[in-house]
Structure formats: C-alpha cells, structure tokens
Amino acid sequence: GENVEQHPSTLSVQEGDSAVIKCTYSDSASNYFPWYKQELGKRPQLIIDIRSNVGEKKDQRIAVTLNKTAKHFSLHITETQPEDSAVYFCAGIKGGSYIPTFGRGTSLIVHP
Amino acid sequence: GAVVSQHPSWVICKSGTSVKIECRSLDFQATTMFWYRQFPKQSLMLMATSNEGSKATYEQGVEKDKFLINHASLTLSTLTVTSAHPEDSSFYICSAPEINEKLFFGSGTQLSVL
Numbered sequence: 519g520e521n522v523e524q525h526p527s528t529l530s531v532q533e534g535d536s537a538v539i540k541c542t543y544s545d546s547a548s549n550y551f552p553w554y555k556q557e558l559g560k561r562p563q564l565i566i567d568i569r570s571n572v573g574e575k576k577d578q579r580i581a582v583t584l585n586k587t588a589k590h591f592s593l594h595i596t597e598t599q600p601e602d603s604a605v606y607f608c609a610g611i612k613g614g615s616y617i618p619t620f621g622r623g624t625s626l627i628v629h630p
Numbered sequence: 631g632a633v634v635s636q637h638p639s640w641v642i643c644k645s646g647t648s649v650k651i652e653c654r655s656l657d658f659q660a661t662t663m664f665w666y667r668q669f670p671k672q673s674l675m676l677m678a679t680s681n682e683g684s685k686a687t688y689e690q691g692v693e694k695d696k697f698l699i700n701h702a703s704l705t706l707s708t709l710t711v712t713s714a715h716p717e718d719s720s721f722y723i724c725s726a727p728e729i730n731e732k733l734f735f736g737s738g739t740q741l742s743v744l
C-alpha cells in the first residue's frame with residue numbers, strides 16, 4: 519500500500535519567515551495530494567491540494583509543489599504569522615480510491 | 631466547502647458502557663465515510679471505511695465487534711464503541727469525500743472512559 523513520509527516533525531520559525539514541510543510517497547498510482555491544518559482539539563481543515571497533472575499551485579501565502587518523478591511534494595508558507603501555528607498533515611490518495619494515507623504531521627510553531 | 635457534522639463533541643462514560651458517535655454529511659451525499667482515531671500529537675489512524683448499504687471495511691488490528699459501524703443512509707454513519715474501556719479513550723473523527731475526492735472532516739469526538 520501507499521506510504522507517506524513527512525518531515526520535519528516539528529518546525530519552529532520566527533514571524534515573517536518562510537516554512538517548508540516536505541512529504542514523500544511510495545505509490546506512483548497516487549494522484550491527489552491534499553494538505554490539512556489542524557489546530558489543537560479541532561478538525562483538520564483542507565488548506566490546499568494538488569493533482570498529479572500540475573507541478574505547482576499557489577493560494578496567497580500558501581503554495582504546494584509536486585515532483586512526480588521523485589515522488590515528493592512540499593508545502594510552502596511565506597510570511598508566517600502566529601495564527602499559522604498548528605499541526606499540518608500531508609496525504610496521498612490513489613485515483614478513485616478516496617482513501618488517503620496521511621503523513622505523521624508537522625507541528626509548526628510561529629514565534630511572534 | 632462541504633460540511634460534515636459530528637456528535638457528540640465530547641463524552642465521558644463509565645467503563646463497560648457503549649458510546650455512539652454520529653457523523654452526518656449536511657450538504658452532500660456520502661456513500662463512503664471514514665472513521666479515524668487520533669492520539670495526542672499523533673497522526674490520523676484510519677480505523678474503518680463505512681459504506682452505505684453494506685458492511686464496513688476494517689483496517690488490520692481494529693476489532694469490528696468492538697467498533698460497530700453502521701451506514702444506513704447516504705448522509706449518516708455511526709460508530710459505536712462497545713463495552714468501552716479506558717484504553718479506548720481517544721479523539722475519534724469521521725470524514726467524507728466529495729465527488730472530487732476532497733475530504734471533509736467532522737469536528738471530532740473526545741471520548742474519555744473512566
């Protein structure tokens with residue numbers, strides 16, 4: 519089955535800096551890669567996603583890049599703010615399966 | 631985005647009792663729903679896939695008689711933790727995919743078994 523590795527497990531940055539979280543996947547049949555933000559005790563919220571026919575997608579301060587050949591994708595957050603502090607999960611989904619395999623999560627801490 | 635409603639948000643129960651958690655898709659039909667368990671500071675662990683009108687598919691190591699899943703309609707799936715014990719205490723969360731594979735989560739249920 520699919521295996522998604524996520525790094526780092528913890529990321530601490532100063533407000534205004536950029537943050538990058540990286541994920542790798544094993545199954546070349548995976549073609550949909552969402553990113554979720556989860557605040558303590560709350561539900562994961564979809565913040566951005568990318569499909570395998572696209573190499574990069576951007577939404578304001580958030581961007582995701584995908585390298586299909588290397589089987590890795592990354593989340594980039596620019597101009598970080600304290601409210602960006604949360605746990606971020608990446609996931610890989612095989613076409614038609616709807617079943618995501620999640621990474622282990624990255625705890626992002628943005629210091630004011 | 632789509633809305634998935636989950637109830638209750640938290641529940642405290644005595645050891646040996648059963649607890650039912652409901653998950654509803656409010657503005658779309660969900661033939662499939664997923665149930666996850668999440669321990670503090672850990673990732674989402676898929677427990678089972680709930681299929682409308684048929685039996686749920688359980689992940690390896692998850693006891694189907696312990697965690698009963700019913701998906702009787704296109705908008706409702708329930709998870710019942712039977713004869714709960716302290717080790718069952720956890721954050722349980724459901725999710726449902728829209729037709730375009732986007733996955734939306736319920737608000738989660740914090741279960742504490744005394």
